[in-house]
Amino acid sequence: xxxxxQPTEMTATEGAIVQINCTYQTSGFNGLFWYQQHAGEAPTxxxxxxxxxxxxxxxxxxxxxxxxxxxxxxxxxxxMKDSASYLxxxxxxxxxxxxxxxxxxxxxxxx
Amino acid sequence: DGGITQSPKYxxxxxxxxxxxxxxxxxxxxxxYWYRQDPGQGLRLIYYSQIVNDFQxxxxxxxxxxxxxxxxxxxxxxxxxxxxxxxxYLCASSIDxxxxxxxxxxxxxxxxxxxx
Numbered sequence: 001x002x003x004x005x006q007p008t009e010m011t012a013t014e015g016a017i018v019q020i021n022c023t024y025q026t027s028g029f030n031g032l033f034w035y036q037q038h039a040g041e042a043p044t045x046x047x048x049x050x051x052x053x054x055x056x057x058x059x060x061x062x063x064x065x066x067x068x069x070x071x072x073x074x075x076x077x078x079x080m081k082d083s084a085s086y087l088x089x090x091x092x093x094x095x096x097x098x099x100x101x102x103x104x105x106x107x108x109x110x111x
Numbered sequence: 112d113g114g115i116t117q118s119p120k121y122x123x124x125x126x127x128x129x130x131x132x133x134x135x136x137x138x139x140x141x142x143x144y145w146y147r148q149d150p151g152q153g154l155r156l157i158y159y160s161q162i163v164n165d166f167q168x169x170x171x172x173x174x175x176x177x178x179x180x181x182x183x184x185x186x187x188x189x190x191x192x193x194x195x196x197x198x199x200y201l202c203a204s205s206i207d208x209x210x211x212x213x214x215x216x217x218x219x220x221x222x223x224x225x226x227x
Binding site for chain 1: 216
């Protein structure tokens with residue numbers, strides 16, 4: 001079957017660093033996306049990984065290991081506005097281009 | 112500015128009634144998608160369309176119907192057969208992934224549907 005696992009909730013302190021993990025089991029792999037979603041709003045795109053390694057984009061970095069079916073999103077210098085849900089999503093290799101979303105990790109930032 | 116517009120923002124459905132959620136995009140994207148989001152459930156795919164006049168069922172299509180008569184528009188009808196329609200509905204679009212696989216989906220602001 002197809003499955004994406006990520007922690008339900010995490011808490012971190014303003015100014016700190018937090019790592020949100022995602023493991024996946026899918027039929028084929030054609031890239032992994034991370035999205036940020038504030039409550040009641042649309043998800044917004046953060047990062048994309050298709051090759052192994054680290055992609056850095058400002059305060060946010062995303063890592064992928066295809067052999068382990070594993071990714072993480074690293075958030076540095078946390079700000080209160082980073083309080084949101086973070087969704088891990090995997091694109092399949094099939095022609096139907098289905099993207100499977102994890103249930104999301106709700107991140108709480110404490111002052 | 113290009114983007115995806117969903118309307119209405121809030122919608123109420125009476126028992127036995129069909130309701131239609133609108134989704135329009137001016138990004139010239141080929142593919143469009145409808146997702147349902149329930150608390151703690153993440154996004155679940157209802158229907159998707161990769162080209163005009165063609166669409167496929169997603170994981171939870173029962174009780175829903177769609178059409179794709181124009182590239183810009185992908186309306187979703189929640190029929191009376193959907194017994195638990197209360198949820199947050201998100202529409203998304205993307206460039207044809209067979210041409211450019213690294214492009215993300217762009218989402219509308221969502222429609223929150225409730226039962227009266």
